[in-house]
Amino acid sequence: MSDDLEKQLREALRHVDPPPGFAARVSARTQSEQRHRWLAARHRWVPATLAASVLLSLLVAYGWQLRHEREQGLAARQQLIEALRLTGEKLDLAYRGVQDASKPAVPPDTGDT
């Protein structure tokens, strides 16, 4: 029985053909995957270059912005200094005017001593 069963199993499990065109489909897929691998290898530098370009652009933009802000700051400081100077001059004039107005009239010297 055992031998008979094993014999029947061997008969039942003979190799069968895959659907028609199987080898051609495998060949097409392997060639397609090979092309993808080749393109990926050839262009593997592209993402790194893109990333480096973006980073460089960001750094340049940041540097420009810093410089621009600094120049704006310097200009603002200059304007402030000028404004303070003008204000100071005007205050000085006003102070002298007030001082002159508040001084009593000094009589002329008679020479009695």
Place this chain on the structure above:
Amino acid sequence: MTDGDACSACDALARARSGDAAAFTTLVRRHQRAVYSLALRMLSDRGKAEDLAQEVFIRLHGKLALVQSETHLLFWLRQVTSRLAIDRLRRETRYEQLPLPQDLPLAAESSSGDPLLQQQLRGLIAQLPAAARAVVLLRYQEDLDPSEIAQVLEMPVNTVKSHLKRSLERLRERLTGEAAVPAPRTDDAPL
């Protein structure tokens, strides 16, 4: 395999390794029946079997440099096919309990034996657990001995022998049980 065939096989392998697409196609044609049959009897579904068989050859294409000889190639194909099939069976939440729905035209290739019994056997094998199924197929379809099966499936020899023994007992019981109580067949009954 004759010496001439062995030479031709090694030649195709060497040429495929060096990138010859036609040589690789020759390898596929040479081994497609074994790989597809193993996948088919493991998965019990023609579509899934073709997908898996294609996957095996795609992987082979990427690993050709590692294949050292025709013997190694056969070993590699059986191992990868079995492993992928077992993985897929274990991932599926249900197992196909029915034999192949259009099994009879394939079975017509067998020139001897009882086609109905053979179809019944294939159906019963499809009900075995994944690992036991692989052991039975490698034994009776690929004609490997237990030590070779152990190497292919990376399991102990005693485990292989245990799977074989229990599977044969189960098949015998099912055949005996079904023979003792024949069920009435209808057109819709699974074969």
